[in-house]
Amino acid sequence: MGLIATISEAVSPPRILADPMRMSILADELTRCQYTLSNCARRLGVFPRLGVNFWSTLRRKWEPNENDPVDCLLELLIDGREVPMDQLRRHLSSAFVDTIIETGLAEKDGSILYSRLCLFPCYGKFIVTDRACKNISINQVMWLWGESFILGGMVKRDPRKRAIDLGTGSGVHAILASEHCGSVVCVDISPRALEFARFNAAMNGIRNMEFVLSDLFDSIDGTCDLLLANPPYLPDSGNHVGENFWSGGVDGCNILCNIVRAIPTRLEKSGTANLITLYPMLPGVSIKEQFNGWLQGTLSHYEVLDYTWPVPHYQDLLSEKPFEGDKSAWRFGVVSLRRLESDKGWWKEAGDGWFFREDGSCCVTADHDHLRACARSSHTSAK
Numbered sequence: 001m002g003l004i005a006t007i008s009e010a011v012s013p014p015r016i017l018a019d020p021m022r023m024s025i026l027a028d029e030l031t032r033c034q035y036t037l038s039n040c041a042r043r044l045g046v047f048p049r050l051g052v053n054f055w056s057t058l059r060r061k062w063e064p065n066e067n068d069p070v071d072c073l074l075e076l077l078i079d080g081r082e083v084p085m086d087q088l089r090r091h092l093s094s095a096f097v098d099t100i101i102e103t104g105l106a107e108k109d110g111s112i113l114y115s116r117l118c119l120f121p122c123y124g125k126f127i128v129t130d131r132a133c134k135n136i137s138i139n140q141v142m143w144l145w146g147e148s149f150i151l152g153g154m155v156k157r158d159p160r161k162r163a164i165d166l167g168t169g170s171g172v173h174a175i176l177a178s179e180h181c182g183s184v185v186c187v188d189i190s191p192r193a194l195e196f197a198r199f200n201a202a203m204n205g206i207r208n209m210e211f212v213l214s215d216l217f218d219s220i221d222g223t224c225d226l227l228l229a230n231p232p233y234l235p236d237s238g239n240h241v242g243e244n245f246w247s248g249g250v251d252g253c254n255i256l257c258n259i260v261r262a263i264p265t266r267l268e269k270s271g272t273a274n275l276i277t278l279y280p281m282l283p284g285v286s287i288k289e290q291f292n293g294w295l296q297g298t299l300s301h302y303e304v305l306d307y308t309w310p311v312p313h314y315q316d317l318l319s320e321k322p323f324e325g326d327k328s329a330w331r332f333g334v335v336s337l338r339r340l341e342s343d344k345g346w347w348k349e350a351g352d353g354w355f356f357r358e359d360g361s362c363c364v365t366a367d368h369d370h371l372r373a374c375a376r377s378s379h380t381s382a383k
């Protein structure tokens, strides 16, 4: 098996139970068992660029201990292994076991439990996604991996009025934003993704989220002061944009460029847009020039933190017809733009791609105020 397996099986989204108390059992019990990012990091190891090694094919050898609740949860809800029901009941309440079966998070075969989904801890929240393999029968909801934990850790958690999370998938970034934003709009073109996002909001007891089926901003009114996006980004001539979570069209930028073009009308002054993605630049074109083009020459109206790093050997594991040309200018990471009243903006290259602490959390915050002073000294005109 390569780094990523391909399967073909129908998988239903998890079901929300009508009683909110029963939904809260899930998060309460996972918290009680200390199913946390740092406990997962301690068992599975951490890559400085990719975060916790949830992906079993990349991981050092790990022998689960059946007497350890976190190990049992990792076996069942990350690795997709069969776990005896009695074993899980030793650590988690019967109500938890009943609830994971009723919601479809786990299935029962005699006295054995198994799961077709994944459940990740993420900065104090819990996120259900599809399994970390390529399933050609469904429009999969992206599992969490390095990029999720980078963006999740990097967004500055200042109070905000309204956040919009474009391409919300599991809703991970919207759920994290719900803690510090008055309201959060979760947007996806995939109804299946919105079912997962709704489930995850209910499991985490969140009530200030709205779920909108929309092609980017098409069905969304108004502006926001926090824009989040992890759009599909792979240059893929074999797939149609919007049919899966990875295809960004032939040049990879199909969705990204539409998001950036909308920023001047959708992001309020002093608002911040945080975009994590692959930037598959053509040789000779810098990200900065590319953004200035998408923003029609108005890049100087933004303070920009560029946390991208070069990825000239980027390996596309998902596309049917991956890009085979020159990747020497490709970069990956977060670009964080704060909109100004003036045209005194700047662009600062702020990171080198080594983002993870040993506990699996991201050690960098995209803080425009903090970096403003040093950015001024490296000011280069975007005008």
Ligand SMILES: C[S@@+](CC[C@H](N)C(=O)[O-])C[C@H]1O[C@@H](n2cnc3c(N)ncnc32)[C@H](O)[C@@H]1O
Pocket: 141, 142, 143, 144, 148, 166, 167, 168, 169, 170, 171, 172, 173, 187, 188, 189, 190, 193, 214, 215, 216, 229, 230, 231, 232, 233, 241, 242, 244, 245, 246, 255
């Ligand atoms: C790379 S996934 C990111 C999911 C999630 N935000 C995360 O970071 O884990 C991209 C998501 O964008 C959605 N998407 C693709 N095209 C879209 C469009 N035109 N409008 C809205 N969502 C779109 C996909 O369905 C998918 O859920």
